[in-house]
Amino acid sequence: MTNYKRRDFLKNGAALAALSGASAAGVLLPATLAQAQSAAGKIRVGLMLPYTGTFAQLGVAIENGFRLALAEHGGKFGGRELEFFKVDDESDPAKATENANKLIQRDKVEVLVGTVHSGVEMGILKVVRESGTLHIIPNAGADAATGGLCAPNVFRTSFTNWQPSYPLGDLLIKRGHKSAVYLTWKYGAGEESLGGFRDGYSKAGGKILKEMFLPFPNVEFQALLTEIAALKPDAVVCFFAGGGAAKFLRDYAAAGLKGKIPLYGSGFLTDGILEAVGDAAEGIETTLHYGDGIDTKRNNAFRLAYAKTFKLQPDVYAVQGYDAGLLLTAGLDAMKGDIANKAGMIKAMENVKIDSPRGPWTMSKAHNPIQDIYLRKVVGKENKVMGVAHKALADPARGCKMA
Numbered sequence: 497m498t499n500y501k502r503r504d505f506l507k508n509g510a511a512l513a514a515l516s517g518a519s520a521a522g523v524l525l526p527a528t529l530a531q532a533q534s535a536a537g538k539i540r541v542g543l544m545l546p547y548t549g550t551f552a553q554l555g556v557a558i559e560n561g562f563r564l565a566l567a568e569h570g571g572k573f574g575g576r577e578l579e580f581f582k583v584d585d586e587s588d589p590a591k592a593t594e595n596a597n598k599l600i601q602r603d604k605v606e607v608l609v610g611t612v613h614s615g616v617e618m619g620i621l622k623v624v625r626e627s628g629t630l631h632i633i634p635n636a637g638a639d640a641a642t643g644g645l646c647a648p649n650v651f652r653t654s655f656t657n658w659q660p661s662y663p664l665g666d667l668l669i670k671r672g673h674k675s676a677v678y679l680t681w682k683y684g685a686g687e688e689s690l691g692g693f694r695d696g697y698s699k700a701g702g703k704i705l706k707e708m709f710l711p712f713p714n715v716e717f718q719a720l721l722t723e724i725a726a727l728k729p730d731a732v733v734c735f736f737a738g739g740g741a742a743k744f745l746r747d748y749a750a751a752g753l754k755g756k757i758p759l760y761g762s763g764f765l766t767d768g769i770l771e772a773v774g775d776a777a778e779g780i781e782t783t784l785h786y787g788d789g790i791d792t793k794r795n796n797a798f799r800l801a802y803a804k805t806f807k808l809q810p811d812v813y814a815v816q817g818y819d820a821g822l823l824l825t826a827g828l829d830a831m832k833g834d835i836a837n838k839a840g841m842i843k844a845m846e847n848v849k850i851d852s853p854r855g856p857w858t859m860s861k862a863h864n865p866i867q868d869i870y871l872r873k874v875v876g877k878e879n880k881v882m883g884v885a886h887k888a889l890a891d892p893a894r895g896c897k898m899a
Contacts, residue, residue: 538579539828539835542599544610544620547584550713550738551612553768555584558634558817560806562609564798565821567805573821574828574835581605585616587713592619600627606835607632609820612813614638614657614684621645630841634820635813639688642864644895648842651863653819653850655785656891657688658695660762663783663869663885664733665696668760673730675703679720680735682709689735689762705729715743721751732757737764742772749776763787763872763879768811770877777874785865786812786854787872787881798853810853819852826850862893 543562545555559582571577581603583595592615599605600623607630611617617636624631624647631650633641637657641650668676678693680686690707697704705727708720724732732753736744741764748754754776763784766777788799788809798818802810810818823845830844831837849858850865857867871885 538577539573539607539833540603540605541578541580542603542605542608542610543580543582544585544595544599544608544616545582546587546612546616547582549587550740551587552738554612554635554738554813557768557808557811557813558609558612558820560802560808561810561814561817561819562634562821564802564805564814565818565825568801569821569825573825574831574833576828576833585611585613587613587616589613589615589619592616593623596620596623600624600629606630607824609634609824611636614688617641618684621647621650624649628838630835630838632820632823634816636685637688638684639691639891639894642860642862642891642896643893646862646893646896646898648898649838651823651845651859653823653865654816655867656692656864657685658692659867659889659891660764660784660869661689661692661733661735662696662889663871664693664760664762665698665700665702667781667783667871667885668697668731668733669700669702671731671758673702673758675705675729676731676733677706677708677724677727677729678704678733679708679724681712681714681740683712686712686735693733713740715740717744717747718751721747721753724757725751725753729757732759734759734761734765736761737767738769741765742769745769745773745776745780763812763870766872766874766879768813770874770879778876780874781882782872782874782879783869783885784812784872784879785857785867785869786815787870788878789872789880790854790870791881792853792855794851795853812854815853819850819854822850822852823848860890860893862891862896862898864891864893866890 547555585595609632612635614636617638633652635654637655639656678690759780761782763782766782826848827841827845831840855868857865860866866888868884869886869889871882872879873882
């Protein structure tokens with residue numbers, strides 16, 4: 497795995513900054529003038545998110561959260577307004593590199609915020625590691641982004657796919673579930689989520705009877721549900737999100753499995769879709785770094801502001817987008833808006849303590865949140881927080897060598 501050290505990034509970044517500071521005539525600007533220009537005008541922000549398809553509502557929630565953070569800071573981060581450039585990534589990994597290059601090369605964005613789909617994120621990583629563009633991940637949990645492909649200019653405000661699923665293993669054993677079936681889409685996020693559950697469950701003494709997959713974004717679950725009924729595990733654990741999660745919950749109940757075989761999942765299974773599934777989700781327990789019912793002044797104020805602004809209830813995706821805004825403004829405030837000072841931006845963002853609706857969290861050395869993972873239970877239309885499943889959980893960041 498590539499060893500992308502901080503000194504290499506700063507060396508390359510200095511060269512890129514010198515080139516970008518050239519005038520149309522090809523003459524390098526004096527350092528003082530370049531610095532003055534870098535702290536003036538609008539900061540160009542690229543939003544590379546899904547606005548169509550299975551994850552469309554997730555992309556919208558992330559953008560809403562980011563814009564709410566901006567509004568709460570008077571429309572400016574570090575004293576500077578933002579100019580947005582948007583690309584619908586369609587949750588299509590095949591288009592990821594091209595879309596990221598559009599924002600960086602065509603639109604000249606100074607920071608790229610994205611995305612939801614882990615496969616798409618892998619394409620973004622390739623581009624931003626080469627360009628040195630500041631990159632904030634507001635959802636995609638691809639373990640490699642803060643693992644083997646970690647880089648000084650890459651930060652995450654969400655989770656690794658490993659994080660939310662790991663505490664489920666201990667939870668199931670405490671519930672007396674010694675055998676389980678795991679079901680997910682066959683793509684990066686699903687497989688890495690499975691890895692987190694496998695680590696936690698095996699450590700706690702559980703046995704996975706079968707690992708089941710179907711292609712993303714396929715939602716034809718019936719054959720697998722029939723097989724689950726025949727296997728008769730103590731519990732079923734799954735990873736789905738968005739429209740696919742809503743259909744799975746309805747199909748699970750329709751197959752007669754709800755109430756017979758307990759269903760668990762990382763919290764994306766029930767986030768943002770409770771209005772669409774009715775009673776099919778009632779009583780399901782999940783683990784995640786956020787829950788609707790976190791009863792703190794900070795979370796209550798956020799939820800009220802979001803609901804008033806967008807006429808919608810916020811979910812974990814909105815929180816992650818909101819925190820992406822808080823992270824960016826922390827760096828820009830520290831640098832007085834000088835986003836060209838990448839070394840300063842990175843240091844400020846590394847040392848941040850985010851006062852998030854999810855609860856305060858800090859940044860790991862690999863640039864991933866160290867955060868509480870909550871146990872939640874669906875009660876009516878709420879992911880009710882029942883307690884903390886794991887306190888201050890840090891991802892193992894396997895393969896990250898960022899010194």
